[in-house]
Amino acid sequence: MSKAIRLVLKGENAVARSLRQFERRKLKRMETALVAGAKVILEDAKELVPVDTGALRASGVVEPVTKDGGKIRTGVSFGGGGVDYAIDVHEDPAQEDRKYLERAEKARRSEVRAAIRKEAKD
């Protein structure tokens, strides 16, 4: 003679809803940290970028956030509009202040990653 054991879970919809809300809040905090990090990199890059007319400096932006499943992306960019020389200034060895964006990003990378990681853990 066998005895059966049965476990009934009630209220699973509420649990799932709660988990989804937790996940959404966590993703929102990570997004906030990501954008804050991008803004810090942008401000640093604006300090480093060589200024002639100021157009290149003014062209620096944090790009809009995109979401694809669990992936959240943004970017920092210079150029566009009438400024078609951002890459040349960035990469030209004759430019004393070349690599203005890369220097800013590499200097801040671990700090920004740590801030995002913290939001993912909390």
Added chain:
Amino acid sequence: MARAWKDISAYLATVVPLGLTEGVNLFVGRVTDEAPDASVFCLPGVSLPPQPVLNGAPQDLRFYGVQVLVRGSREGLEAAADLADLVRDALNHAKPLVGAGPDQYTTVELDQASPLRLKEDKNDRPRFSVNVTAWIKETNPVL
């Protein structure tokens, strides 16, 4: 302490299809006026801060940025573009080939998928930029 731009240059000189010879059409450290129009220059790039290696040894993992600038002759845009692609491809497979023994790099990683095309220089010569980050474990001389 590694000088990654020199090591990358030495590696590129060994890749036969590139046809590069140091001091002839391959130069290290700076862009020289004496170089022929069609030349390649290996330059220091931007590096990341080192990270301590957690194996008990006084070692750091260091990340050296290197910029490889490919320049063509005035009428040589296509040839320069082709050479820049070949340099990119050579660097994409450079990991086990740059350095030797304890000076061997653990990783050589492309920073961009394709060479960046720059505006022509003041002499109307086409230019392309290829960026890599070379990783190497090094003993910290201070510890």
